[in-house]
Amino acid sequence: MARLGIDKDFLVDYGKLERSVQTRVAEVFGKFEEATHTGLHLEKLNNPKDDRFRTIRIDKFWRGVVLAPETGDTFTLLKVLPHDDAYAWAGRRKASVNALTGCIEIRDSIAIDATLPELARMADRAPRLLFEDVxxxxxxxxxxxxxxxxxxxxxxxxxxxxxxxxxLPQSQWDALYGLAAGLTPEEVWAELGAAPEREPYDTEDIAAAVERSPGRVVLVDGPDELMEVFRNPFALWKIYLHPAQEQVVRAAFSGSARVTGGPGTGKTVVALHRAHHLAGLAGGPVLVTTFTSTLSASLEAGLRLLAGSDKIRDGIDARHVDQLSHQVFTERHGRPAILRDKEEKEIWRKIVKRLELSFTETFLAEEWRHVVLAQQVTDAAGYLAAKRAGRGRRLGARQKAQLWQAVWEFQEELKRRKVWTHETVCVEATRLLEERADRPYRHVVVDEAQDLHPVQWRLLRAAVAEGPDDVFVAGDTHQRIYSSRVSLRDVGIKVAGRSSRLTINYRTTAEILAWSLGMLRGEPIDDMDGGLDTVAGYRSQVHGRPPELRGFGSQRGELEALAEKVRQWLDAGVAPGEIGIAARSNMLADTAIAVLERAGVRAGSLAKVQEADEVVRAGTMHRMKGLEFRCVAVIGVGEHQLPSSSAVTPVEEDELTNAQDLQRERCLLFVACTRAREQLNVSWHGAPSPFLSGLVR
Known part of the structure; x- marks a missing residue:
């Protein structure tokens, strides 16, 4: 029975075809098994570079290009192009099997041969060759x-x-590019995900290579699976694995493990595949979790694309950490009454006034969260002995006594009112899990790990017994957008010797990535395990336009220019849903939406619109986390908007916390800018943000 594979590059092309052509493609390949058995439609080329290429009629104007095996019945759809373009494309190319990875690869053989003579002439005159030391x-x-x-x-x-x-063949180009970037052959070998020992691949067996190429080809069985692929072409393309990612996914670890990497390096993709892999080993239920409901929903959607309706999906539980803690709490105590933010501030304010303290209510709340709860402090002696690294402001014994009295009164007030915070719910849920003889999960996979609080980490530690592959952590501390800081070792998660780092960006152009990384160079950012993280080695293999930076005299002028830029993107064929607008505040994001609507552009809030809605999406920089767009406009990046004064502790109150707050605001801008795949616009009115110092020409 004929089996059809869809090349991942075609999934991107498919989304750009006219709707009528998309419909016809689905009709033709929905009947592909019948067509191949009867010999209909598949046509050979005249004098091709590779006689395994065939064309198939879509309609009078369009043709598909299919790779047909010499033996076997696995066919691969590579392209759908206008008639003459399809024949020209197929006639120039050859398929081959990569000797290192065993996967399928496609090359423009004529272009290579045509370019080589001129390169050779230039090489004869050059003082040095690019790979002369290899x-x-x-x-x-x-x-x-x-x-x-x-x-x-x-x-x-x-x-x-x-x-x-x-x-050039993509995997071979990857190898050369890695060497050109300064990696050793051994480092390139590791990035390509090559097995240390294996039998040589049969480089003539194209059909077997297609089966070994999940990073390039998705195989479908029947028209139902085919239609599911065509319904989600770009989303499905995003869950493919690079060999370096696949190596992490399928590794067997003796305990907890971690993968780090910059924006766009595929950490979330690795986390999803890791969860699917662990669930497929019949190793018990798997929890996939993160820190917000928005990101949790994104993980759930990714799992649906990856696993479809297979039974493995039934063994994966996707939910954010607070959902888990509330479930465990509710099973024992019933639903908790949660203290609102406004009420919490008022309690702290009254305590400050009653005890005549010199501390602000914000400082007290942060001390309670990031020292008392983070270190499980339960009494005055424990607080006196607690580490306050990262808090900045030094306290004497008398001040600590005053602070502990304030914390004690706050906690007593919570008991009196019979209310909880999300953190105290988490602490209680952890206690309940630790009392149990069994643990609810065999494996836990954590995405966007850098933003979890220590009490959440202890909950996850209590949710799974220590053992092989117990906790898998994916994160990047350069993208920390909340104030939580943690040492994984201190919360019982030991990843030493079991950490991997991804360095290739698959989302953002090299120009956008390099500019965005400029904001973070020199920043001392921790790695969650006692050391410092680095941006060294991050790179993109895709080139495009550099970011466009513009300042304006007024907010009105800035937003009118935004509407004009969005209209230019739309006129160039960018879909509304592929455009994102990031702002530091909800108010500015809502104002931008109103301006766009008045300009005739359909726009909506990230907090309200659905993924399927065809509108330009605007929201806060926090809301942009975990998302990506072809084109992104980051607005309001002025000295009075970023850093946000309300999010930064005054330097006179706590110098170190002030520095950490500023770093977090800088990372927030970095996150917003790296949501862009192809084009990035950054604008401000008045003077630019100090974070843009040295980046504005």
């Missing part, structure tokens, strides 16, 4: 075949390699 044996070991090797030996500049990305 031995042929190392290149061959990394999967570089004879044709690509000859091409590589003629390169003199990385710019030539970047220009060749369109026609």
């Amino acid at each position: 031995a042929d044996a190392d290149l061959t070991r990394l999967g570089v075949d004879e044709q690509t090797l000859a091409f590589a030996r003629a390169l003199t500049d990385v710019i030539q390699l970047e220009a060749a990305r369109a026609f």
Whole structure:
């Protein structure tokens, strides 16, 4: 029975086809099994570079390009193009099997041959070749075949390699690019996810290579699966794995493990695949969790795309940490009454007044959350002995006694009112789990780990027994947008020796990534395990326009320019849902929506619109976390808006906390800017934010 594979690059192309062509593609390939058995539609090319390429008729104007195996019945749809373009595209290309990974690869063989003579002439005159220090044996070991090797030996500049990305085999180009970026052959080997020991692959068996290529081809069984792919083309494309990611997904760890990486490096994709992999091992229920309901819903949607309706999905529980703590709490005590933020501030305010303290209610609340709760302090002696690293303001014994009295009165007031905070619910849920002989989960997978509070980490630690593959952590402390800081070791999660780092950005262009990283260079950012994290080595292989930076004399002028820019994007063919607007405050985001609507652009709030709604989406920088758009406008990046004064502790109150707050605001801007895939606009009115110092020409 014929089986159809869909090349991941076609999934991106499919979303750009006219609706009528999309419908016709679905009709043709929905009957693909019948067509291949009867010999209909599949046509050979005249004088192709690879006689395994076929075309298939979509309609009078459009043709599909299909890779047909010499043996077996697995066919792969590569392209759908206008008639002449389809024949030209197929006639230039060859399929091959990568000797290192065993996966399918496609190359523009004519372009390689046509470019090589001029490169060779330039190489003869050049003082140095790009890969002159890399031995042929190392290149061959990394999967570089004879044709690509000859091409590589003629390169003199990385710019030539970047220009060749369109026609070289992707996995071989990845290997060369890694070497050009300064990685050793061993580091490139690891990034390509090659097995340390294996039998040689049969480089003539295309059908087997397709089966081994989940990072490039999605295989479908029947028209129902095919239609599911076509309903979610770009979303499905986003859950493919690079070999380096797949290596982390399928690893067996003796305990907890962690993956880190910058924005767009695929940490969430790895987390989802990891959960699916662990559930498929029949190792008990798996919890996939994060810190907000928005991100939890995104994880749930990703799991639906990845797992579909398979039985493995039944073994995965996707929910955010507060949902878990409230469930455990409610099962024993009933639903808790949660103290509102306004009420909490009023309690602290009254305590400050009654005890005549020199501390602000904000300082007291932060001390309670980030020292008392974070370190499980239960009495005055424990508070006197508690570490206050990161709190900044030094306290004498008398001041600590005053603070503990304030904390004690606050906690007593919670008891008197019979109310809880989300943190105290979490503490109680942890106690209940620790009392149990069994634990609810066999494995826990945590995404966006950098923003979880220590009490949440202890809950997750209590939800799974210590053992192989118990907790898997994915995060990036450069993207921390809340004030929680933690040492994983202190909450019982030991990842030493079991950490991996992803460095290739699959979302953002090199120009946007480099500019955004400039905001963080020199910032001492912790790694959640006693050391410092780094942005060194992060890179993107996709190039595009540099970010556009513009200042205005007034907010009105800035927002009118925003409406004009959005209209330009729409006129260029960008879908409304592929445009995102990020602001520091809800008020500015709502104002931008109103301006866009008056300009005739359909727009809506990220907090309200559904993913399927075809509108331009605007929201706070916090709401942008975990999302991505083709085009992003970050607005209101002025000196009086970012950093937000309400989010920064005054330096005279606590110097270190002030520095941490400023760093968090800087990271928030970094997160907003790296949501952009192709185009980024950053604007302000008045003077620019100090975070843009050195980045504005």
